[in-house]
Amino acid sequence: xxxxxxxxxxxxLMLSIAASSAAPPTAETLRVAVNIGSLHDTSxxxxxxxxxxxxxxxxxxxxxxxxxxxxxxxAEIRRDLDADRVNFVIADGLDLIRHxxxxxxxxxxxxxxxxxxxMLLLTRKGAGIRSGKDLAGKRVLxxxxxxxxxxxxxxxxxxxxxxSCDKAGLLVAKENRSRQLVLKLFFDKxxxxxxxxxxxxxxxxxxxxxxxxxxxLEQIRIYPGSLGLFGSRVSPAxxxxxxxxxxxxxxxxxxxxxxxxxxTERVGRVPNTLLDPIRHLRREHDTLAARYSGRSASR
Numbered sequence: 001x002x003x004x005x006x007x008x009x010x011x012x013l014m015l016s017i018a019a020s021s022a023a024p025p026t027a028e029t030l031r032v033a034v035n036i037g038s039l040h041d042t043s044x045x046x047x048x049x050x051x052x053x054x055x056x057x058x059x060x061x062x063x064x065x066x067x068x069x070x071x072x073x074x075a076e077i078r079r080d081l082d083a084d085r086v087n088f089v090i091a092d093g094l095d096l097i098r099h100x101x102x103x104x105x106x107x108x109x110x111x112x113x114x115x116x117x118x119m120l121l122l123t124r125k126g127a128g129i130r131s132g133k134d135l136a137g138k139r140v141l142x143x144x145x146x147x148x149x150x151x152x153x154x155x156x157x158x159x160x161x162x163x164s165c166d167k168a169g170l171l172v173a174k175e176n177r178s179r180q181l182v183l184k185l186f187f188d189k190x191x192x193x194x195x196x197x198x199x200x201x202x203x204x205x206x207x208x209x210x211x212x213x214x215x216x217l218e219q220i221r222i223y224p225g226s227l228g229l230f231g232s233r234v235s236p237a238x239x240x241x242x243x244x245x246x247x248x249x250x251x252x253x254x255x256x257x258x259x260x261x262x263x264t265e266r267v268g269r270v271p272n273t274l275l276d277p278i279r280h281l282r283r284e285h286d287t288l289a290a291r292y293s294g295r296s297a298s299r
Contacts (some may be wrong), residue, residue, distance in 0.1 A: 024238065024241055025235075025241050026235050026237055026241075028234065030242065031066070031069070031085060032066065032067065032069065032086065033077045033089050033090065034070050034090045035071050035073070035090065035091040035095060036070050069086055074095040074096070074099045081100075086231070087234045088228060088229070088230050089231070090226055090228045091227065092146075092147060093222075093223055093227050093274070094148050094151060094278055095147070096275055097279050105232060106229065106232045106239060106272055107229065107269055107272055108229035108269075108272070109242075109268060109270055110225065110227050110270040111225060111266070112266050112269070112270065113198050115196075116197065116225070118219055118220055118224075119197060119219075119220040120195050120220070121192060121193075121194050121217045121218035121219075122185055122192060122200065122215065122216060122217065123215050124186075124191050124192070124214060124215075125214065127191040127192070129191060131217075133161070135160075135192060136169040136170065137169045137171070138171065139171045140170050140190065141175055141181045141193040141194070142174050142175075143174065143194070143196075144176045145176075149224065151281060152222065153194060155284055155285040156218075158289060158292055159288060179199060182195055182200060182210060182214070183203070186214065192217070223278075227274065243269050246267050246269070247267075
C-alpha cells in the first residue's frame with residue numbers, strides 16, 4: 001500500500017493541474033521527485049514506464065511544464081532539491097525528517113480523508129490486553145517496510161517496559177498490506193496490530209463484525225503514509241495554484257478512480273507541520289534508547 005500511495009500521489013498531482021483551465025501565475029516547472037528506493041520487490045523499470053506513459057497522456061493538456069524523476073534513496077532527492085533539479089518531494093515522513101530541516105519544505109498535498117492523519121494500536125477482544133504492559137508475550141502485527149510503525153512500536157516498548165520490544169517479549173510479525181493486519185487480527189491470527197486509521201475505517205465499512213471483535217488500545221496522531229511537499233524555494237503563488245486544484249480530483253471520473261487506487265476518499269492540502277509529530281517521536285525514541293539500551297540514535 002505504501003508503494004501505491006507514494007506513486008499515485010505523483011499521478012494525483014499531475015491530474016489536479018490538468019483539471020484546471022486557469023492560467024498558472026508563474027512560468028515555473030513542476031519537478032516531482034518520487035522515492036521508490038525501498039520497493040525491492042517491484043521492478044523499477046516497469047514502474048517508471050507505467051508512470052511516464054500516464055504522465056505523457058496528461059501532459060497534452062497541462063498548462064504547467066512538469067517532470068517526474070524516480071530515486072532509490074532520499075539522499076539523492078535532497079541533493080537534487082538543493083540544486084533545484086526537483087521542487088516537489090514524495091516520500092515517507094520519517095525519511096523527510098531525516099534528510100530535511102523544517103525550513104526546507106513547504107505545504108503540499110496528500111490524503112485528507114477521515115482518520116488519515118493517525119495510526120491505531122488495535123487489540124483482539126479476548127486477548128487479555130488492557131494496557132501496554134499486557135503486550136508482553138503477545139503476537140503483534142506491523143505493516144512491512146513502514147519505518148514509522150517500526151519506530152513508534154519500539155518507542156512504545158521503551159516507554160512501557162524500559163526495554164526493547166524484543167527483550168520485552170513481543171512477538172512481532174509483518175504483513176505487506178494494511179487490510180491484512182486487520183483481517184488477521186479478526187481471524188485470531190494475531191493479538192494486536194498497528195494500522196492506519198483510515199484503513200481500519202474502510203475495513204469496518206466492508207465488515208462491521210470487525211468492530212465487535214477488536215478494540216482500540218491507542219490512537220496515535222501521526223500521519224503514517226507518504227507525503228507530497230513542495231520545496232520552500234517554490235514561489236507561494238505557484239504552490240497555491242497547484243494545491244488549490246487538488247479538490248477537483250473528486251469531480252472527475254478518472255480522479256475518483258485514482259483516489260480508489262490510493263485508498264483515500266479525498267486529497268487536499270497537507271501542511272508541512274504534519275512532520276512535527278514524527279520529529280517529536282524520533283527525539284523521544286533516541287532519548288529512551290540511549291537511557292535504556294545505550295543506543296544514541298534511531299535508525
